[in-house]
Amino acid sequence: MTAHLKGLVLDFGGVLTTPLLPAALAFEQREGLAEGTLLTGLYLNEEGIRLTERLERGTLTQIEWNEAAGRLLGIAPDNLMGRVFADLRPEPAVIAAAAEARRAGVKVAVLSNSVGLAPWNLYDGYELEDLYDAVVLSEEHGMRKPEPEIYELVLEQLGLRGEECVYVDDTAAYLPAAAELGFATLHAVDPPRTVATLSGLLGLARPGEDPERVTV
Template identity: 30%
Template sequence: MIWDFGGVLTTSPFEAFTRFETERGLPADIVRRTNAANHLENAWAKFERAEIDIETFDMLFAAESLALGAEVRGRDVLPLLQGDLRPEMVEALKRINAKFKTGCITNNLPANAIGSRSGRTLYVAEVMALFDHVIESAKIGLRKPDPRIYKLMVETLKVDPSNCVYLDDLGVNLKPAREMGMTTIKVVSADQAISELEAATGLVLR
């Protein structure tokens, strides 16, 4: 069982993006559109691979968003990423962890990019410790949807992709896993994801 983190074990940042845009009178979906444009080599991708520092990310994201219609500083977007942990998904992970190998592949940011929320940080660390293996994009210089990051996970866990289930909230990240032979679950809500996990595993997860 291989999991994404943000938007799966936590709430999606998309609602925070929408609220931010509304409050600032920005064009709808400017943050998501900036993230999606040239998504393999844009500022966001480079920052998640730790190829650039926060100052460079701030400037590049501003330039990329301006090209799409409105300048948004990269630094202003970073605090919007901290979703709340979904306790029901954490409970499902714990139950699955008792029966199956588990891994987490997360596109994340270099340490301290967002700033510390100490209580939350400790809880996130506790959740991360549940996994048999965690791959963080900022630590290895690879990010989803690069097929190599999925291959690295199955090799580390010593499992066949055809015996794996992969969960993510983004379709673009599910495609390489599916092409490798994994069963994929697109997480729209915790309830929907848990139902599909129960069907895939035969376990009671709530």
Template identity: 30%
Template sequence: MKNDKIKNIIFDLGDVILNIDVPLASQSFAKLSGKEQQEVLAIFKEKEIFRQFETGLLDEASFRNYIREIIHLSDLSDDAVDTAWNSLLLDLPPERVSLIRNLSKSYRLFLLSNTSSIHITQVNKILKASTGIERLEDLFEKVYLSYEMGLMKPDPQIYQQVLDEAGLIAEETLFLDDNADNIAGAATLGIDTIHVQKPLTILEYLKDYAA
């Protein structure tokens, strides 16, 4: 149901705009290393490598080197690391971009994503191939990325920073995310939320806003 107070919409990226399959990344690294996928997942969790990368504690070179170190593949090329890491990124349906462009006529639109620089480079390639649009920044008033902010959802501070920098009022702002914890984090600040859950997409959740 449409909230008539809403003036601003903040979108998550993965499984909201872009389709993703997170386990594919660990599966790809498992194939490269000859390890079981669960072993790779356990190593990554213990080292918090993705959290470090997605909050900017590791730059691209440090991330690739750390991957080589912890899965014991010193000769793995940069391209091989990037390809495995990007394997979780799937397609970006053009109709979702059309919806966003339509919504931009009536609302201030923002993107807030837990992500890394390697992923964003690839996402922009997928976006251009799918729609002809060069980069995410062409769709939103501002793109907020965890690795640039040094914060990750669901930390309430990341939402507060977006509100403060963009001059948004929480009660006039709608946030869409596929992760229940991220939704809860935003809701603590009074932001209106929609938990995007498959098989529904933003086309269904936002149809009243686009009308």
């Protein structure tokens, strides 16, 4: 283990789960939408961005988001969030690496921009409260990544400084704010390489070849 590293903070969707993009593409196919409709309609659209940010802060319910996003996309709103991410599955290699880190004495946290907990709960079945030392879901605290305060909150819950932690996220835009607080940052784009890089940093196993770029 790199001597000063005592904590590991993991994003949830796309890190502890399978990647988000294939799930979104599968949703579009099921709904008969043109490829890219979800991204364009919700995440490159000013109103869609506003809705999602409100959802992540907990000022909009998932049901309200479903209704508004359904209108933007021109599709039925019923359990829309659950339909969008129906194909997401646990990412066993990263989950196993997190468990191994804890066994090695590393504190492990989950930091997630949440998508509402009802009627569909993205986190069901992952045993977050039992398997991790801290869990910070944005909607429960009225803040979201990349606001510095939410990274500071997870550090407070772990009882560690940024310089003692690694932060892993599949969204590159959420890494600089963590780096400003001293975190080593890892952009997760491929689970085997994510695990290989973490293994090298935390001394969990022999590092794999072609590790992902990491800044310490």
